[in-house]
Amino acid sequence: MIKMSHTVALATLAATAMFGGVAFADSGSGTAKVVMDEERSQVTVVGEGNLAVVPDTMRLNAGVEVRRGTAGQAFADARKAAARLTRALLKAGIDSKDLRTSELSLGPEYDTYPKVSGYRAAQGVEAVVRDVESADRVIEAAVAVGEEARLNGVSFEVSDSRRMLRAARDAAFKDARARAEQYAQLSGRELGHVLTISEESVTPPRPMTFGAGMAADRSSISPGQQSVSVTVRVVYELR
Structure with a gap:
């Protein structure tokens, strides 16, 4: 029996999300690999979800x-x-x-x-x-x-940081699935069931601190934005 392992491509894709919706765009972070042989066909993708919100x-x-x-x-x-x-x-x-x-x-x-x-x-x-x-x-x-x-x-x-993390995970998983579907199509296959999911990294929101001078200046009282990111690795079967 001759087995063949073929790496189709390495690609990048990042997702940015707001509570009102999710947007995806190629930006240079993440990997995708398709492995095919006589016993198995699967695609492994890494998706990223980034969420930015105004502190409350x-x-x-x-x-x-x-x-x-x-x-x-x-x-x-x-x-x-x-x-x-x-x-x-x-x-x-x-x-x-x-x-x-x-x-x-x-x-x-x-x-x-x-x-x-x-x-x-x-x-x-x-x-x-x-x-x-x-x-x-x-x-x-x-x-x-x-x-x-x-x-x-x-x-x-941000008072509800868990909500931010959930939204970032949603974005990361959608990112991974979108790229998996693309690679399945490029390889002439259909995307099957999820085989494994692993959370690679999580960057939680961090409080932003300003000194007394900024606090005393009314015009500078602005909460800015805080961000959270999640990276997830998903393995799909290919049919």
Whole structure:
């Protein structure tokens, strides 16, 4: 019995997806190989799905800071300012469950060590803003607390990352099937059942963080986009 193994081609294809639909285009990522002999005929393809979405959640890292002559006065005034900040954030629409204390500190400051010139107290608050459209209003509310207010930065994220991954997997599988069908047609065969599926790689969305300067500039409050990609290897039988 003479067996013949023939590699038909190596090709590339990538898929980009939005929640509203999926688009496919040749872009240089992925492989396809057709193997035929007297005992088996199959095609192995690698598909890629890329999804880009606008983040729907912002995390605001804010807080208060005071300097006073005594440790007790610094701590007491910082606590009062933090309470005002919390009330302002609640009034701006932040739910109480979306607020948490992120810092609480008290320490001396020196003119010339070890001579103490005063005491610094700070309390940080992280606020989860679930409506990104209200980001400006929330930031302005924090700043309006007074000179003790501090903005330490913002980050944006996607609340339902699993949905993104599912959509990227759908796109990757459709990508793989489209190329498998093309190679089946080129080889004069029909595409059969799926024999194996393996997920090659997953790149999940990552939160984007911006510093205090960007948070303070109203015109720059933009969540941008986050992307996720999935690569899948699928083996089909050829008939």
